[in-house]
Amino acid sequence: MSRVYEIVRxxxxxxxNELVLRSSQSPEAVxxxxxxxxxxxxxxxxGDIPPVAEMFTRGGDTLVMLTSKGFSANxx
Amino acid sequence: MVVAxxxxxxxxxxxxxxxxxxxxxxxxxxxxxxxxAVLCGLIAAIAFFGTDPNGTGYIDKLLTxxxxxxxxxxIYVGALVLVLIRSKLFQFQGSDVGGEFFYNLGSQKALNxxxxxxxxxxxxxxxxxxxxxxxxxxxxxxxxxxxxxxAQVTADASYRSDIESxxxxxxxxxxxxxxxxxxxGWQLYHRTVTRMTLEICGTxxxxxxx
Numbered sequence: 001m002s003r004v005y006e007i008v009r010x011x012x013x014x015x016x017n018e019l020v021l022r023s024s025q026s027p028e029a030v031x032x033x034x035x036x037x038x039x040x041x042x043x044x045x046x047g048d049i050p051p052v053a054e055m056f057t058r059g060g061d062t063l064v065m066l067t068s069k070g071f072s073a074n075x076x
Numbered sequence: 077m078v079v080a081x082x083x084x085x086x087x088x089x090x091x092x093x094x095x096x097x098x099x100x101x102x103x104x105x106x107x108x109x110x111x112x113a114v115l116c117g118l119i120a121a122i123a124f125f126g127t128d129p130n131g132t133g134y135i136d137k138l139l140t141x142x143x144x145x146x147x148x149x150x151i152y153v154g155a156l157v158l159v160l161i162r163s164k165l166f167q168f169q170g171s172d173v174g175g176e177f178f179y180n181l182g183s184q185k186a187l188n189x190x191x192x193x194x195x196x197x198x199x200x201x202x203x204x205x206x207x208x209x210x211x212x213x214x215x216x217x218x219x220x221x222x223x224x225x226x227a228q229v230t231a232d233a234s235y236r237s238d239i240e241s242x243x244x245x246x247x248x249x250x251x252x253x254x255x256x257x258x259x260x261g262w263q264l265y266h267r268t269v270t271r272m273t274l275e276i277c278g279t280x281x282x283x284x285x286x
Binding site (some may be wrong): 006007009010011012013015017019021022024029056057060062065068071 | 095096110149164184187190191194195199238241245246249261264265268271272275
């Protein structure tokens with residue numbers, strides 16, 4: 001299981017800049033993982049993913065959260 | 077019926093605590109959990125009429141009960157309501173038919189509603205307390221101490237290493253500038269520490285800041 005998913009799974013919902021801060025990955029790697037997890041239907045990203053240079057300043061407006069499929073997998 | 081309702085609350089609480097350890101108990105008063113508990117309580121109450129003191133009723137056989145006393149039998153039926161719901165009740169066209177599918181569906185919807193309430197409550201709590209966290213220059217150190225203390229008493233080694241890794245990651249992002257409540261970098265830092273502390277330790281570490 002990816003590190004980004006583990007953090008979102010425990011947090012349930014987390015601003016993007018906090019997610020990047022807590023993961024041990026670069027903003028680019030986090031963005032790539034978010035795209036994969038979104039495609040899998042486990043998480044959804046509410047708001048725009050800002051450019052890497054603005055990830056910490058603007059990333060607070062973007063929320064990363066579990067989808068209902070992700071929630072159900074969490075409480076099954 | 078009451079015993080069955082309590083059983084459902086315990087089941088929901090245990091499933092939720094696997095990933096959300098610190099959901100305040102008051103959030104369990106969600107209408108959907110209450111509805112699930114009442115429905116399962118009704119099932120247990122109806123099932124009680126399928127028992128008899130000689131252990132020959134349909135439900136007695138299903139739960140392998142043979143209890144003479146009505147009250148004790150009622151408590152057993154209530155406590156075993158999940159076994160009852162998950163039992164194969166009959167076969168239809170070669171497939172087992174029971175209540176597990178419907179119970180899982182209902183309980184997941186109920187738990188999702190509790191989790192959503194918890195997330196809303198937690199986000200509001202973070203924003204409410206954030207400004208007060210700047211009154212303590214050692215706020216981050218104190219909170220990391222709480223998180224490490226909770227992680228160390230957890231049996232799950234991967235959970236412990238995950239918490240430690242996240243703490244180290246956050247510490248590396250500590251702003252080099254003097255502490256300032258107006259600095260967005262410090263706000264992000266304190267917000268991250270606060271949210272993570274809430275997830276791991278609940279609200280107890282924040283008593284002095286409330």
